[in-house]
Amino acid sequence: MTRMNPISIEECIDxxxxxxxxxxxxxxxxxxxxxxxMQRVPDIAKAVIQLNKAVFAPDGRVDLxxxxxxxxxxxxxxxxxxxxxxxxVSATRHGIDEEKMAAIYEYQTSPLFSDAERVALDFALAAxxxxxxxxxxxxxxxxxxxxxEDIVEMLGVVCMFGVFxxxxxxxxxxLEEEPIVTAEKIIGDKGWDVGKHTA
Numbered sequence: 001m002t003r004m005n006p007i008s009i010e011e012c013i014d015x016x017x018x019x020x021x022x023x024x025x026x027x028x029x030x031x032x033x034x035x036x037x038m039q040r041v042p043d044i045a046k047a048v049i050q051l052n053k054a055v056f057a058p059d060g061r062v063d064l065x066x067x068x069x070x071x072x073x074x075x076x077x078x079x080x081x082x083x084x085x086x087x088x089v090s091a092t093r094h095g096i097d098e099e100k101m102a103a104i105y106e107y108q109t110s111p112l113f114s115d116a117e118r119v120a121l122d123f124a125l126a127a128x129x130x131x132x133x134x135x136x137x138x139x140x141x142x143x144x145x146x147x148x149e150d151i152v153e154m155l156g157v158v159c160m161f162g163v164f165x166x167x168x169x170x171x172x173x174x175l176e177e178e179p180i181v182t183a184e185k186i187i188g189d190k191g192w193d194v195g196k197h198t199a
Contacts, residue, residue, distance in 0.1 A: 002174045002199055006036030014042040020049050027056065028090055034082070034164060034173045048163060055156045062153045065095035066117065072104055073121050074128030074158040078165035081195045085179035087161075088186050102186050116145035120154055127158045128165075174199040 009031055012018040017039055021031045038045040056064060068091035075083035091101050103110040107121050119141045126133035142151060167173070175197040183192050 001172060001196065003170075003172045004037050005199075006033040006174070007039055008036065013039050014045075017042055017045055017049075020046065023049065023053065027093075028086070029093065029178060030176050032086065032173075033176060034168050034171070037171055037173060038167065048160075051156075051160050051163075055153070055160045060153050061147070061150050063095070065091055066120075067153070067157050068094055069096060069101075069104060069117075070120060070124040070154055070157045071161045073107075073124040074161045075165055076105075077125050077128035078130075078162070078169070080161075080165035080169050081192060082168035082173050082175055082179075082197045083161055083164050084187065084192055085175055085183035085194075085197075086164075088192075089179045089182045092182065092186070098186055102190070104187070105190050119145055123151075123154065124158050127155060128162065168197070172196040 007013065009018060009021055012021070021035065024031045024035070035045055035049065038048060056067060058064065060067075068087045072084060072087035072091065075087060088101055092098060100110075100112045103112050104121075107113045107118055113121070119138070122138060123134065123142050126135070126138055146154070175194055180194055183194075
């Protein structure tokens, strides 16, 4: 059960934020309840939105759909059901087909993933773990497939979702309808459930 109710878009505290929320309607299909809760301190919400726009910049080097898979694996490491549901929606909205999304937990053996994707997902899982699990060996493997700029983009995803994972688990942020339906359909048989993220 949620610990703090989101403030609706209609009751938005800051006019600038209300306009910025449109970014999420375009990219995700809805405004996340995490941001609607966070807007109680507008500067925090604005900073998180700015980071989100930088991490998911359309002119980035790393594929936008694959970035959502990285976010999913770092959220898996953190155990955040809210973010696992959100990244399932956003990955499929950005070009990852449902079959590949459903195989995310078998990425090491699934033929749907390339060697470059496998090591990047290993990196996201290790970087999203506490304590951090990135080793020199893993980083060397990552460098065989990805440039330094790519790695900065990928780690930016993991770090941003570190904020979201902690926010949403601490607040028990209620999940919106679309992520619930999508996550139940695609990863529901892989152990996902809505858990505490109910209104």
